[in-house]
Amino acid sequence: MKRLLPVLILLAPAVAIAELRVFACEPEWAALADEIGREHVQTYSATTALQDPHYIQARPSLIAKVRRADLVICSGAQLEIGWLPALLQKANNRDVMPGSDGYMEASSWVLRLDATANVDRARGDIHPQGNPHVQMNPHNVTAVARALAQRLASIDADNSETYRSNLELFLEKWQAAIAGWEARAASLRGKRMITHHKSWVYLQDWLGLEAVANLEPVAGLPPTATHLSRLTKEFAGGVVDVIVRAPYQDARASEWLSDRLGVDAIVLPLSVGGTAEAQDLITMFDDIIDRLLRATHHA
Ligand SMILES: [Zn+2]
Structure with missing residues (x-):
């Protein structure tokens, strides 16, 4: 008993709050997951906003994070092609492989620009599938927020109502903010x-x-x-x-x-x-x- 006690204490919070582990490739998607998941998610971003997300190292600490993730959310459209495939392969977590509910690319949910600008591909253009920097239009963020809420609800059905109401709360303030930005700009x-x-x-x-x-x-x-x-x-x-x-x-x-x-x-x-x-x-x-x-x- 003496030995078990500390273990039980450590486990107690994990049992009380069901947390989904969200691995985001970029901070904007971690921030969005925080908005929709709130206390039900624990988010981690592979990059900071001071790093170039086209080029980071698939380091062991990131592999460990992907291995334990319930959801991976990235910009996609090949933004992370230099490191994410290696992370996913080495982490070998079936729940977050492309094609599963636990994997989503934000750029799949928006109208991608530059998608036909493939003329420079041979000269080294790194956006052959269209421009991946989709977070720079807040209407795109709206579309991704809706998709993300659905994914969270499907992975964690017990809290699906919470994700839906968090989404509504977020969109309410987000739409008001968009109107303000559009007027100011x-x-x-x-x-x-x-x-x-x-x-x-x-x-x-x-x-x-x-x-x-x-x-x-x-x-x-x-x-x-x-x-x-x-x-x-x-x-x-x-x-x-x-x-x-x-x-x-x-x-x-x-x-x-x-x-x-x-x-x-x-x-x-x-x-x-x-x-x-x-x-x-x-x-x-x-x-x-x-x-x-x-x-x-x-x-
Ligand atoms: Zn780029």
Whole structure:
């Protein structure tokens, strides 16, 4: 008995609260799972918003997390092709294999942009299945939230009503937030953006921003001197409104071009935690719009 007692104490909370373990590839999906699952889920994100989700190591600690996961949620569309297949294979957890209820790709639930832009594939474009950075349109997040609530309900049927009501509560505040963002961002329509990587196509599509160029010559290839000097010639004379990069992208190309074009180069959070202000999904979009308005002088 003496020996058993500590074990029983340790097990007690696990029995009291049925927690689903959610393994997210990116922080935005962990944040969404927290919104829908609340106390019934324990979320973990493989990457932080300060890491490039295209490229991380399939390290043993991540394999262990996938092995114990009840649900894996990732952006998909090959964003994680460099590491997720290896994680899934090594973890060998039948519950979260592609095709099972415990595996979902957010990009499967939205209308994917750039899906036919395969012309650059041979030159190294890393988005052959369309653009995977779908979290940058909050309407996409709505679609993923609905799908996620269904998955949680199907994996954990006992709490299915809770997931449904959490979804409704989330969507209520989310739809109100979207209306606010769309009103605040009205003056951004038509603003011309140069972006480091094609991380913002859904944001541009949503807010009517114009994507004029990328610092990467082809999605996934680092900026080159030739490409940058071509951009200075093409966009000389005030035809660009802002240059945007994600927190994990090297500032040098942005800053260099910013100096030459006389345009602000800014960092926007691409996920939750990408800036100090982006604490959750709502404050992430608040901050994106704040920063764009400031940079384009409409604040
Ligand atoms: Zn990408």
